[in-house]
Amino acid sequence: MGLYEQYLSIRIARHDGEPPDHVALVITERDLLERGAYETLTDFFTWAFEYAEQVTVYVSVLDAAAVPALRRELETIDAPRDVAVRGPDDQTRADAPIRIGIGLGGKHEFTRAVQTLAERVEDGDLEPDEIDDERVEAHLIFPSEPDLVIKTGAERLSDFMIWQSVYSELYFTDVNWRDFRKRDFLRAVREYCNRSRRFGR
Numbered sequence: 001m002g003l004y005e006q007y008l009s010i011r012i013a014r015h016d017g018e019p020p021d022h023v024a025l026v027i028t029e030r031d032l033l034e035r036g037a038y039e040t041l042t043d044f045f046t047w048a049f050e051y052a053e054q055v056t057v058y059v060s061v062l063d064a065a066a067v068p069a070l071r072r073e074l075e076t077i078d079a080p081r082d083v084a085v086r087g088p089d090d091q092t093r094a095d096a097p098i099r100i101g102i103g104l105g106g107k108h109e110f111t112r113a114v115q116t117l118a119e120r121v122e123d124g125d126l127e128p129d130e131i132d133d134e135r136v137e138a139h140l141i142f143p144s145e146p147d148l149v150i151k152t153g154a155e156r157l158s159d160f161m162i163w164q165s166v167y168s169e170l171y172f173t174d175v176n177w178r179d180f181r182k183r184d185f186l187r188a189v190r191e192y193c194n195r196s197r198r199f200g201r
Helices: 003-014 037-048 064-075 106-122 133-138 182-194
Strands: 022-028 054-060 083-086 098-102 148-152 169-173
Touching: 003 182, 037 054, 037 182, 064 083, 064 098, 106 133, 148 182, 169 182
Parallel strands: 022 054, 022 148, 054 098, 083 098, 148 169
Antiparallel strands: none
């Protein structure tokens, strides 16, 4: 670790604020086509688990035909903990410490959860007034709410976990994924510790 990374790590350790327990990362399919992209992702997991217990990665995809190939690559990534990969056609929840979504849009995920609840009401298994936040969350592919969401390369989130990230702290960096280093991650964590979370209040 370089001197600057050591400095940032010390600042975070001495900070009164707690580091994020769940870190999310938003990248694009083009990011994964860059040389060394998967190695950087493996490094990112290592950095994140120095602080967090969960990591979610959302890969924004423009070309749906790219999903199968990306999925194969991500399912074999050398990760420090168990990985669950989900695509736009998956319906089962992802409960592993590392959760990766490929082209799984937040609108699509939320709509599917609502459709499932509507079907249960139609079947007589659920009353409409029994539908609350917890029941909606129980039918999401990625049910956990990230504390910190990191977006590289641009100040926009795409269609990412629209329900789960409503109270997340968002961190945008101009650094593109191909150039993302541990110091960039530590800056995001330090910024998170400096913020006063309001949770919509």
